Amino acid sequence: MKEKEILDSLKKIVSPYVQRKEGLENFNEETDFIKDLEVNSANLVDVILDVEDEFDIEIDNDSMNGMMTVGDAKNIIERKLASA
Amino acid sequence: MKKRVVVTGMGVVAPNAVGLANFEDAIRNGESGIRFEEELKDLNFSCQIAGKPQISEEKIAEYFTPLQLRGLNSSGIVYGVIAGTDAWKDAGLKIEENEQPDWDSGIIFGTGILGVDKFREAIHLIDAGKTRRLGSTSVMQTMASGISAYLGGKLGCGNQVTTNSSACTTGTEALLMGFERIAAGKAKRMLVGSCSDHGPYIWGGFDAMRILPSKYNANPTEASRPMSASAAGFVPGSGAGALVLEDYETAKARGAKIYCEVLGGAANSGGQRGGGSMTAANSEAVIRCIKDAIQFSGISAEEIDVINGHLTATTRDTTEIENWKTALKNDDFPYINSLKGMTGHCLAASGSIECVASVLQIDKNFIFGNTNCEDLNPEISALISEEKVPRKTLEKPVNILAKSSFGFGDVNAVVIFKKI
Numbered sequence: 001m002k003e004k005e006i007l008d009s010l011k012k013i014v015s016p017y018v019q020r021k022e023g024l025e026n027f028n029e030e031t032d033f034i035k036d037l038e039v040n041s042a043n044l045v046d047v048i049l050d051v052e053d054e055f056d057i058e059i060d061n062d063s064m065n066g067m068m069t070v071g072d073a074k075n076i077i078e079r080k081l082a083s084a
Numbered sequence: 085m086k087k088r089v090v091v092t093g094m095g096v097v098a099p100n101a102v103g104l105a106n107f108e109d110a111i112r113n114g115e116s117g118i119r120f121e122e123e124l125k126d127l128n129f130s131c132q133i134a135g136k137p138q139i140s141e142e143k144i145a146e147y148f149t150p151l152q153l154r155g156l157n158s159s160g161i162v163y164g165v166i167a168g169t170d171a172w173k174d175a176g177l178k179i180e181e182n183e184q185p186d187w188d189s190g191i192i193f194g195t196g197i198l199g200v201d202k203f204r205e206a207i208h209l210i211d212a213g214k215t216r217r218l219g220s221t222s223v224m225q226t227m228a229s230g231i232s233a234y235l236g237g238k239l240g241c242g243n244q245v246t247t248n249s250s251a252c253t254t255g256t257e258a259l260l261m262g263f264e265r266i267a268a269g270k271a272k273r274m275l276v277g278s279c280s281d282h283g284p285y286i287w288g289g290f291d292a293m294r295i296l297p298s299k300y301n302a303n304p305t306e307a308s309r310p311m312s313a314s315a316a317g318f319v320p321g322s323g324a325g326a327l328v329l330e331d332y333e334t335a336k337a338r339g340a341k342i343y344c345e346v347l348g349g350a351a352n353s354g355g356q357r358g359g360g361s362m363t364a365a366n367s368e369a370v371i372r373c374i375k376d377a378i379q380f381s382g383i384s385a386e387e388i389d390v391i392n393g394h395l396t397a398t399t400r401d402t403t404e405i406e407n408w409k410t411a412l413k414n415d416d417f418p419y420i421n422s423l424k425g426m427t428g429h430c431l432a433a434s435g436s437i438e439c440v441a442s443v444l445q446i447d448k449n450f451i452f453g454n455t456n457c458e459d460l461n462p463e464i465s466a467l468i469s470e471e472k473v474p475r476k477t478l479e480k481p482v483n484i485l486a487k488s489s490f491g492f493g494d495v496n497a498v499v500i501f502k503k504i
Contacts, residue, residue, distance in 0.1 A: 016150055016151050016154060017151060042220040043151070043220055045219060045220050046154070046155075046219050046220050046221075049217060049219055
């Protein structure tokens with residue numbers, strides 16, 4: 001899967017949880033889920049579940065803890081897809 | 085100095101109507117909210133009828149953010165948030181995105197068991213070893229205080245925000261607790277009310293106790309028959325009622341519409357002694373509760389124009405009237421009615437929905453007729469004059485109304501409302 005496709009799906013997945021919509025306008029690998037998008041920290045687990053469903057992968061707790069930015073998420077998804 | 089407390093806003097989600105104006109029409113016209121439920125039939129329930137508010141997805145979407153709607157599966161929260169928000173708006177209060185909460189406004193919003201459908205989802209996932217798939221909303225939709233928490237966040241209340249639970253007394257008790265908080269000067273405004281989930285997992289236990297009618301599955305609207313000779317048990321219901329209680333001076337200062345005054349009330353328990361049990365009321369406790377409410381309110385028994393009873397459509401209806409008669413001691417018994425003929429027994433929500441119906445009667449000068457009571461129980465007509473149990477709605481001013489609720493665990497609450 002191409003990087004852009006992953007980023008596009010991530011943007012779609014995270015959108016409902018975003019409280020700072022301006023953050024979506026400049027959505028890139030540096031975008032921080034909590035700082036830039038103001039996703040409620042409790043909702044991060046919901047983002048993870050939606051990502052799992054979309055890409056048919058499983059993201060363990062350790063991987064989740066390192067997922068601060070869109071780039072982190074993309075890397076985890078690529079890694080999981082490669083090992084699947 | 086004890087503060088005077090008034091009702092300035094109301095909201096209701098009842099099986100026979102959603103919204104205050106619709107509800108007033110429904111109770112004036114004796115409209116039933118009891119329907120056949122295919123789901124209960126498929127699950128082999130004896131009683132396959134129930135009272136469930138009719139709400140569209142579009143209506144629900146008006147009260148919840150798109151994010152809150154994701155995975156929302158708690159009917160009690162849906163009903164409670166709609167009723168509570170409506171009451172707030174009806175009181176002329178705004179919902180603001182302010183940085184500071186409103187420190188003077190609080191919430192006491194009760195329930196019996198909350199989010200049972202959401203809990204079922206969670207149980208299935210957990211039993212399948214998929215706990216991590218629960219997502220973030222399982223806790224807030226199933227904690228009892230979920231309802232006060234959802235409302236508290238929506239309205240931005242900064243005073244006490246809590247949930248009470250006392251079976252079918254819950255709603256009336258919530259009102260009394262809010263009243264006490266304002267009277268004591270601890271809050272200027274309290275949103276009070278209660279909600280009850282719908283569905284087989286709520287109602288199943290009552291069906292198993294064989295206290296629900298099983299002979300009316302083909303004619304549901306006739307099933308709930310409070311005070312009738314053919315009463316055959318209570319019809320299970322669900323929904324929510326909400327009232328904004330406010331310090332009188334504060335309400336007046338902001339020019340709020342005042343529905344009526346809450347004079348006070350009483351809550352007690354029969355201790356499951358003296359004829360009381362987990363499921364039956366100790367009559368002495370009921371009588372004391374009525375007397376205490378009257379005394380606390382500073383009125384005399386003769387001043388009560390209308391009683392809105394608990395009256396669930398069981399053999400206990402006669403006992404309740406006997407208790408009222410003993411407590412009031414006057415020859416001229418007040419008018420008495422029961423909402424449950426139209427809505428069924430909305431369990432934890434019953435007290436608040438019925439408080440809304442009570443206050444409407446004071447505000448709009450009518451006494452709603454008792455549905456399905458053509459054949460008044462002769463044991464009741466032996467106690468009180470038959471004309472005191474109106475079968476048709478009476479257009480009549482109501483000055484003072486007494487509302488009672490009783491619940492499993494032998495708990496009681498009586499509240500007294502007065503026209504202002």
